[in-house]
Amino acid sequence: MKIIALDIGGTAIKYAYFDGDDLIFDDVRPSDALLGGNKVLENIISVISEIGTQYPYDTIGISTAGQVDSTTGTIIYANENIPDYTGMELKKILEDKFKVPVCVENDVNAAAIGEAIYGAGKGESDFLCLTYGTGIGGSIFLNHKLYKGYQGVAAEMGHMVTHPGGLPCGCGSYGCYEQYASTTALIRTAKAHNPEFYNGKAIFSAFDRESKDAKRLIDNWVKEISYGLINLIYIFNPSLIVLGGGIMTQPYIISKLNEIIKESTMPSFHGVKITLASLGNLAGVYGMKAITSNEYQ
Ligand SMILES: [Zn+2]
Incomplete structure (x- = not known):
């Protein structure tokens, strides 16, 4: 499976591309979180689009700051570190745009699962x-x-x-x-x-x-x-x-x-x-x- 994974924080977006078990590359750029949820979404979309024009992918995973309903992939609550992020239907928006399955999870949970499975x-x-x-x-x-x-x-x-x-x-x-x-x-x-x-x-x-x-x-x-x-x-x-x-x-x-x-x-x-x-x-x-x-x- 080929995976694009992003980790959205208050200051940075970390991102990585996996081909099967191999981490092919990873990098980081500013999240511009203080400019609000829509700006963060714009940055998420541009990271995925840039990777997607060069590499094939089957699925997208988003780890993010804030409380997340991981079933619907919606941000239930985000504090003032990302204004207007609360309520954003990340999974729905990204699946409509990129036409692949998208999973969304809270960043603390995602990091713990990473350590649990691979760390x-x-x-x-x-x-x-x-x-x-x-x-x-x-x-x-x-x-x-x-x-x-x-x-x-x-x-x-x-x-x-x-x-x-x-x-x-x-x-x-x-x-x-x-x-x-x-x-x-x-x-x-x-x-x-x-x-x-x-x-x-x-x-x-x-x-x-x-x-x-x-x-x-x-x-x-x-x-x-x-x-x-x-x-x-x-x-x-x-x-x-x-x-x-x-x-x-x-x-x-x-x-x-x-x-x-x-x-x-x-x-x-x-x-x-x-x-x-x-x-x-x-x-x-x-x-x-x-x-x-x-x-x-
Ligand atoms: Zn306390």
């Missing part, structure tokens, strides 16, 4: 994925299936409360996990301590130079990450937790987490492995390959 979760039946960045996103696999919840919005792990009465969160609550354990939280705390620690890279290069300050800040932050993971381990008893987000490529974080989690959980839960996501920013297009080719059903 770090390959072969695992019960595992969790969490992504650390501005906030914290998550997904849950139970018995090889993505668990979506009653309204399809399960696994908002960033809003578990780990500090009752703590910092205010955009969701309206206080003390949410992502206010303490996201990459943004690390940078906020580190920068308040030392203005030179203005991003993740600066903090970790100080750590590599054996800065005690940087190590202490990172250790406290890793501890915050562990609080959420320990709760999830007790609830789901996963075989594996896959961690994504640029900062997780710093090897110290995952090795320290494995250590803390062994120290802080009951022995019957020590089998859990904590590991790095393996597909990086191609997880979403791989997820759409799995969905469109029925390797994930």
